[in-house]
Structures are given as C-alpha cells and as structure tokens.
Amino acid sequence: MREDNKIVFTGPVGAGKTSAISAISDIPILSTDARASDMTINRKGHTTVAMDYGILNVGENSKVHLYGTPGQERFDFMWDILTTGGLGLVLMLDNTRPNPRKDMHFFLHAFRNYIEGVPVVIGISKMDINPRPSISDYAGMLEEVRGDLKMLNPIPPIFEVDGRRREDVKNLVMALLFSIDPGIGAAS
Amino acid sequence: MTIENSRMDGTLKVQGLGMDARKEAVFRMAFRMHGRNRYVLLDPGEDIPPQIAIADLDTPEGLTAAEAFRRANPQIPLLATSVSPERFPGFAILRKPIRMESLFPALETVLAQKTVVAGTAQKLENRAGPMHPANSGTETRQPPQVASGIRPPDPDVVPSSRATPAEDSPPPPPARAPVQWRPESIIHFDPDTGLLGLLQRILRDRIAAVITDARNGQILWNIDPEENRAQTPLSDEEIRTICRREIHGLQVRAAQSADSFPSDGSLRNTTLQELVWQAAAWTANGRLSRKILANVPVQLHQWPNLTRLAPLPESLRMAAFLARSPASPALTVKILQVQPAELFNFLAAAESLGLLRYISVPAAHSSSPGAAPAPSVDGPSPADEMASPALAKRGLLGRLFAKIAGL
Numbered sequence: 283m284r285e286d287n288k289i290v291f292t293g294p295v296g297a298g299k300t301s302a303i304s305a306i307s308d309i310p311i312l313s314t315d316a317r318a319s320d321m322t323i324n325r326k327g328h329t330t331v332a333m334d335y336g337i338l339n340v341g342e343n344s345k346v347h348l349y350g351t352p353g354q355e356r357f358d359f360m361w362d363i364l365t366t367g368g369l370g371l372v373l374m375l376d377n378t379r380p381n382p383r384k385d386m387h388f389f390l391h392a393f394r395n396y397i398e399g400v401p402v403v404i405g406i407s408k409m410d411i412n413p414r415p416s417i418s419d420y421a422g423m424l425e426e427v428r429g430d431l432k433m434l435n436p437i438p439p440i441f442e443v444d445g446r447r448r449e450d451v452k453n454l455v456m457a458l459l460f461s462i463d464p465g466i467g468a469a470s
Numbered sequence: 471m472t473i474e475n476s477r478m479d480g481t482l483k484v485q486g487l488g489m490d491a492r493k494e495a496v497f498r499m500a501f502r503m504h505g506r507n508r509y510v511l512l513d514p515g516e517d518i519p520p521q522i523a524i525a526d527l528d529t530p531e532g533l534t535a536a537e538a539f540r541r542a543n544p545q546i547p548l549l550a551t552s553v554s555p556e557r558f559p560g561f562a563i564l565r566k567p568i569r570m571e572s573l574f575p576a577l578e579t580v581l582a583q584k585t586v587v588a589g590t591a592q593k594l595e596n597r598a599g600p601m602h603p604a605n606s607g608t609e610t611r612q613p614p615q616v617a618s619g620i621r622p623p624d625p626d627v628v629p630s631s632r633a634t635p636a637e638d639s640p641p642p643p644p645a646r647a648p649v650q651w652r653p654e655s656i657i658h659f660d661p662d663t664g665l666l667g668l669l670q671r672i673l674r675d676r677i678a679a680v681i682t683d684a685r686n687g688q689i690l691w692n693i694d695p696e697e698n699r700a701q702t703p704l705s706d707e708e709i710r711t712i713c714r715r716e717i718h719g720l721q722v723r724a725a726q727s728a729d730s731f732p733s734d735g736s737l738r739n740t741t742l743q744e745l746v747w748q749a750a751a752w753t754a755n756g757r758l759s760r761k762i763l764a765n766v767p768v769q770l771h772q773w774p775n776l777t778r779l780a781p782l783p784e785s786l787r788m789a790a791f792l793a794r795s796p797a798s799p800a801l802t803v804k805i806l807q808v809q810p811a812e813l814f815n816f817l818a819a820a821e822s823l824g825l826l827r828y829i830s831v832p833a834a835h836s837s838s839p840g841a842a843p844a845p846s847v848d849g850p851s852p853a854d855e856m857a858s859p860a861l862a863k864r865g866l867l868g869r870l871f872a873k874i875a876g877l
Binding site: 287306312333335338339340341344346369413416417418421435437438439440441442443448449450452453454455456457459460461462463464465466467468 | 495496499502698770771772773775776777778786787788789790791793794805806807866867868869870871872873874875877
C-alpha cells in the first residue's frame with residue numbers, strides 16, 4: 283500500500299468535513315474530536331481538533347485514505363503532514379459563516395502548494411439555511427481569490443452539498459476524480 | 471536499552487515533549503497511518519521508557535522539557551520540531567510544517583544514528599538527511615509530488631496499456647465499439663424558442679413572471695427569478711411533452727398579485743435553475759443548439775451545480791473535460807467516447823444557464839463541420855492533456871471510481 287493515495291477534506295469549523303468523510307468511509311471514522319473552545323464553541327459543541335481519518339478500500343491491496351483537517355485556523359501548521367502526495371483537496375465551505383470569501387481565500391492559500399499538483403473541489407454547505415452567496419457568487423469570488431494561485435484546475439467544481447448526504451459527497455469525490463482524469467471509468 | 475531490543479515487541483514508544491493534547495493527537499494519528507514501524511505516542515504520565523522523544527520547541531515549556539529530557543536520558547534520541555530551526559542549535563530539528571515524507575525518515579535517522587554513535591547532537595544534525603540543519607534558514611521542502619496535471623508514473627497505478635493482472639484488479643470492462651461521430655446526422659435546434667426561450671428570457675430579465683397556456687390563459691408556471699423559485703402544477707412528463715412539441719402555445723407576462731393556480735392540484739416547487747436546466751436537456755433531445763458549432767471549441771467557465779440539477783448521463787465527466795480546456799463537440803465525443811446525443815443535451819443545459827464560453831477560431835477551422843477537430847486556441851490541446859493521465863492512472867483511479875460510483 284502506498285501512503286500517497288489520499289483525499290484531504292478541509293474547511294472551516296462546522297462545514298461538514300467529518301460528516302462527509304463518514305458518508306463514504308468504509309470504516310467508522312477515527313476522529314479526534316474534543317470539546318470546542320474559544321471562538322469555536324459558538325458554532326459547535328464539539329469539533330475536530332486534530333484530524334479525522336477514514337478509508338476507502340479499492341481492492342484487497344489498495345486503500346484511499348480520507349483525511350479531515352481541523353477547522354480551527356490556528357492548527358494550520360500541522361496540515362502539511364496530511365498533504366504529502368495525495369489525489370486531491372475537498373474544500374467544504376459553510377454558507378452561514380460571516381465571510382465565506384475570506385474562508386475560501388484562507389483555505390486555498392493554506393493549501394496553495396498542494397493544489398498546484400492536485401485538483402480541488404468545493405462543496406458549499408448549509409445553503410438551505412442561507413442561500414446567499416449563491417454558487418455563481420462563489421465562482422465569482424474564486425476568480426478574485428485565485429489571482430496569485432497556480433491551481434491545477436482553475437475552474438473547479440463548486441457544488442451545493444450536505445455532508446450528511448452520501449449522494450452529495452459521492453458527486454463531489456467523483457468530480458474530483460474526473461478532474462484528475464475525465465477518461466476514468468469510460469468503456470473503451 | 472538498545473534500539474534493537476526496543477523493537478522486540480514490534481512497537482517504538484515515543485514520548486511527546488512540550489505538546490498539548492491537540493498536537494499529540496496529530497502525531498498519534500500520523501503514527502497510526504504509518505505502516506512500516508509501529509510508533510506509539512505515550513500518553514501523559516504513562517510510565518514506560520520511550521525509545522525516542524519528539525519535542526515541540528516553539529512552546530514555552532517545550533525547550534525546557536527537551537533539555538531536561540536530554541539531561542535525564544542521554545541515551546534516548548530526541549527529535550525536535552520548530553518553525554525556526556536556526557534558533558535551536560544543538561538539536562536535531564525537523565522544520566514545521568511537518569510532512570509525512572520527512573517525519574518518518576527523520577525519526578529513522580535519529581534512531582539509527584543514536585544506536586551507532588552516542589555522540590553529540592551536532593553530529594546527528596549534520597547526518598540527518600531529511601532534517602533541517604541547525605543554523606540554516608534554508609527551507610528544503612520538497613516540491614509538490616505532482617507539478618502538473620500529469621503525474622509521474624505511480625507504482626500503484628499501472629498504465630492500462632501494459633497492465634499486469636493484479637489480485638485486486640477488477641476484470642476489465644468489455645470492449646465497446648468506438649462511438650461514431652457522424653456530422654451529417656447532427657440536427658440543430660433553436661434554444662430561443664418555446665418554453666426554453668421563455669425561461670431564458672425570464673432568467674435574463676430577472677422579473678417575476680408567469681407562463682400561461684395560450685389557449686385558455688391557464689397559469690402553468692409562476693416564476694420568481696430573484697428568489698430562484700419556480701412553481702408549477704405540471705408533472706415531469708407534461709413538461710417534457712411541452713418541451714418537445716413543435717408548437718408550444720405558451721405565453722409569458724409579468725406576474726400579478728392576483729395570479730394563482732387552480733386549487734384542485736398539487737404544486738411543485740423547484741429552483742429556476744433546475745427548471746431551465748431540465749427544460750434545456752428535454753428540448754435538445756439529442757440535438758445540438760444552433761448557437762454551438764460542431765467543430766468550434768467551447769469551454770465551461772463554471773461547473774453546473776450538479777448536486778442540485780437533474781442528472782444527465784456522463785455530466786460529471788463532460789463537465790470536467792470542458793472545464794479543463796476548450797474543446798469542440800467533435801473532439802469531446804472522440805476523446806471521451808460519449809454519445810453525441812448525451813453531449814448535446816449537456817451542452818444545451820449548460821448553455822441555458824450561461825455557463826459556456828465560446829472560443830473563436832480561425833475561419834479555416836470552423837467552416838467545415840466534418841473536418842478534423844479544431845485546435846484549442848487557449849492552452850494545450852485537451853487530447854494532449856488527456857493522454858498521459860488517462861494511461862497512467864486508470865489503475866487506482868479506475869478502481870476508486872468504481873468504488874465511489876457503487877456506493
């Protein structure tokens with residue numbers, strides 16, 4: 283098994299990273315949740331302070347590791363431990379947060395080196411609670427945010443998602459795979 | 471205790487120094503992921519001698535704890551971590567942010583060298599390959615493993631052209647005849663007419679409107695673009711029929727406060743985008759929009775919100791391809807091997823939501839619909855971009871795709 287078969291889920295607190303990994307993982311996710319503190323406590327009682335981990339078994343000898351980063355920004359110095367190699371980045375954004383554009387900017391820049399080599403997909407959660415910004419608004423934000431980034435896929439998928447819905451997470455991950463290679467899975 | 475003895479039980483005990491519970495949890499998880507050696511981070515207060523220690527020198531207590539540990543346990547190797555290695559001469563240091571690719575080699579290096587020579591820390595620093603030498607501010611982070619859309623060959627990803635049978639490889643899909651591109655059989659349609667034309671006008675004008683049956687004035691849709699809402703008593707089958715009939719018999723007018731649906735039926739609410747997308751695909755019905763030429767490249771400037779729109783066959787694949795770089799319908803069919811009708815429906819739907827941009831090409835390329843695919847004028851050819859990833863990755867990615875699709 284190689285260690286670099288990974289998909290990293292990132293985003294701010296409460297965006298649904300843990301739920302998304304749970305929705306598709308073959309194992310109950312290993313989570314290092316703890317009671318939230320300071321700024322986080324207003325949004326969630328518990329939050330991921332280290333990382334979440336799930337597995338997708340893709341054959342007897344192959345696994346894809348699913349990592350969820352902590353959403354608290356002050357732990358960003360540890361994120362590189364997750365991003366060695368890997369297949370792609372799933373960025374989950376919470377539409378009820380005060381400044382989603384700032385969140386998008388922060389996380390894309392935090393992973394700026396990573397996303398030069400792997401594709402990004404963006405899932406927007408809680409649009410049922412707060413429909414604005416819209417998906418088109420996010421596409422517009424992205425054009426501004428990505429100015430100094432060298433993204434492998436500068437036009438990434440931006441989907442409305444509910445991390446608890448497997449179908450949504452499936453679509454997000456399949457969009458990631460097609461962004462790597464639109465030819466996969468095609469009969470030939 | 472020697473390192474060899476310490477590995478007798480198959481685990482290597484690691485003591486964390488100067489780390490809070492969160493950082494310890496990160497290391498604990500990293501160790502759990504690491505397959506070759508079983509590193510185990512000791513819990514606070516656990517009374518087991520460690521074989522190695524990791525110290526975070528960036529915390530106030532980290533340096534003190536590291537120095538105390540080294541005085542008390544000179545025989546036990548210690549790997550320090552810091553964002554500023556140059557501040558801590560005398561320690562074998564791993565620069566933060568910590569990466570899997572450097573953490574484990576650094577641990578191995580420290581362990582191996584401590585076994586051979588119980589020498590000074592400086593010697594360890596100088597010999598520790600992946601670590602950052604003290605007094606050097608040069609960051610030696612490795613470049614991203616993948617620097618472009620084309621990955622280097624991956625031992626776990628066997629190119630399909632020379633794949634060898636693997637235990638966990640599913641049997642290859644049965645070969646299928648290549649999709650035929652027959653430009654002479656393309657039928658065009660006008661997206662500005664009928665229900666689709668009315669819906670796009672409402673979308674563009676952003677004025678609340680109703681669409682009525684021209685014969686009797688009955689309201690069929692009540693649409694509020696600002697709220698992105700469409701309400702109708704019609705079933706999918708009825709809408710599909712309206713989309714496909716030659717004479718549409720529809721009218722549109724501004725919504726009025728007195729507008730209401732008959733009270734004897736149930737109403738369905740959708741977003742306006744959902745309605746437009748679906749109406750476009752049904753209206754296209756395998757035909758190509760007259761705004762799109764078969765040999766002229768188009769590109770998605772934004773992906774459709776495919777989790778909230780009616781699923782169209784192969785839409786994820788086509789969206790990924792057309793977001794990547796411009797490609798003509800002819801080229802898209804040839805490369806992706808999708809059915810032309812599926813592509814035309816997708817293009818009609820994407821066009822209806824304003825997600826396509828059209829790439830102008832020299833007249834020589836666009837004038838002959840049946841000619842060779844027009845080259846992209848905006849970056850490398852999709853065919854070039856596709857070739858290597860498609861060959862190099864279909865092993866793992868293909869299995870992962872099958873797995874996800876089957877969830």
